[in-house]
């Protein structure tokens with residue numbers, strides 16, 4: 335029996351991811367992989383950032399979902415180009431899927447490309463898509479123990495956004511605890527608190543993202559694996 339080791343699959347993925355990153359860097363596009371559980375508020379978070387930027391930063395979005403086009407339609411409703419990937423059962427995006435999407439997407443003039451990954455705190459952590467930055471979105475309703483339970487995704491991110499903070503008064507969520515866990519796992523990560531539906535906390539994230547845009551093509555960060 336022939337066995338293909340997971341390590342080989344990941345290596346093949348990383349090679350395509352490196353090509354995606356080169357292509358994006360060459361086109362002057364900063365690519366942000368947004369990860370989080372289903373319903374954590376990833377699309378709402380991206381929508382809030384797009385609304386905040388308005389026409390000042392040209393953006394596009396790749397939406398990853400197992401099925402359906404609901405999220406891509408939400409983005410298009412804002413006048414922002416969106417492309418939907420349906421993984422048809424796969425629990426995460428991978429670099430070849432993103433490579434195929436990049437062939438379909440007109441990146442001309444685009445400065446910021448969001449990729450909303452399939453809702454999942456586990457599998458997406460292992461797959462580099464060729465992004466420059468990773469943001470993990472965790473809503474207060476998911477519980478303050480998630481960094482301890484799902485360390486890999488928190489370790490691989492440049493930023494962690496605690497969302498739905500408007501619900502904090504109704505939920506037993508210890509912000510200090512999760513912040514301490516994130517800092518221990520990933521001392522370099524930037525941490526934000528956001529109530530995306532109200533737009534609260536969004537300017538700080540937007541400023542952080544804009545700083546990465548302004549560093550210029552070759553200086554984009556690289557999320558990769560830690």
Ligand SMILES: Nc1nc2c(ncn2[C@@H]2O[C@H](COP(=O)(O)OP(=O)(O)O)[C@@H](O)[C@H]2O)c(=O)[nH]1
Nearest residue numbers: 371372373374375376377378497498529530531
């Ligand atoms: N109260 C509150 N609800 C939110 C917030 N962000 C998202 N939601 C709600 O959470 C649900 C899931 O949001 P969505 O962005 O689709 O999550 P996704 O599956 O991670 O993309 C929706 O009903 C949103 O209206 C927020 O900041 N505050």
Ligand SMILES: [Mg+2]
Nearest residue numbers: 376377405450
């Ligand atoms: Mg979504």
